[in-house]
Amino acid sequence: MIRYILRRIGYGLLILLGVNLLTFFLFFTVNTPDDMARLNIGGKRVTQDQIEKWKAERGYDRPLYFNEAAAGSEKITRTVLWERSVSLLALDFGRSDSARSVDIGHEIKSRMGVSLQLAVPLFALQLLVSISFSLLLVFFRHSRIDFWGVVLCVLMLSISSLFYIIVGQFMFSRVLRWVPISGFAPGLDAVRFLALPIVLSLLARLGGEARLYRAMFLEEIGRDYVRTARAKGLAESVVLFRHVLRNALVPIITSAGAYLPYVFMGSLVFESFFGIPGLGAFVIEAISGQDFAIVRSMVFLGAALYIASNALIDIAYTWVDPRVRLS
Secondary structure: OHHHHHHHHHHHHHHHHHHHHHHHHHHHHHOOHHHHHHHHHOOOOOOHHHHHHHHHHHOOOOOOOOOOOOOOOHHHHOOHHHHHOHHHHHOOOOEOOOOOOOEHHHHHHHHHHHHHHHHHHHHHHHHHHHHHHHHHHHHOOOOHHHHHHHHHHHHHHHOOHHHHHHHHHHHHHHHOOOOOOOOOOOHHHHHHHHHHHHHHHHHHHHHHHHHHHHHHHHHHHOOHHHHHHHHOOOOHHHHHHHHHHHHOHHHHHHHHHOOHHHHHHOOHHHHHHOOOOOHHHHHHHHHHOOOHHHHHHHHHHHHHHHHHHHHHHHHHHHHHOOOOOOO
């Protein structure tokens, strides 16, 4: 197990390095620092002096890969590649390209807490509700409950999440006035602001998740060990929970684990619509404001989280199924 983890860490570092270099190439070769300056300064008439001043303030006036004018190790360290790309490997995100020039690392730390308050309850409820609902459909398979449950799942997954947001805000905030329409407050007041986006996001994902889990359970029900359990006189509910659910956990963990990076990164759509100052809204603000430093940092952070999530998923396989061995 330890050798496997060390090997995955090594693979992950190589992947992060590749993602980092590819991102640097796309941002600084295809889109030059002069182009970035023009986009950030804005306006129809941007002088070269303004461009040079903007680049100097943010360190983009240095050579991209190799600084021939510097001495010693500074030939490499005093370059845009080192200061804006290699530094990410040490989690030094630097400052943003916007006029405010915020500390990206500080913003990520503060906003990640807000995103976790939204995503962690949603992640837990999503698993609980989806698994429970799909088990209910499997328990009543080949009946009207199963048929109309599947129809409901198809209907829910066919509707855009934007529809849930618009209708939910209108019904529960404007008409019923149960919860605020948008915004955020720290402490216990956060419950009032997060309740509606959690419920709506749960409904938006329930149809697809429940259908997927239902298919997994139906596949397990046809196995020989299930027929043996029934032949021994076990009740159907016991068979479902003790045998079918346990043996279907591997694909469920795979599906749920793919959502883990979003637990930390936040939801782009829901945070933006509900005015929640998390990482998802941070990315949207950076894209709309042409702040490439923030976008590069979030791309790197997202890649790191995906690599870590895949490693955790592999380790979780050994917990739910002792037959799985990491070698």
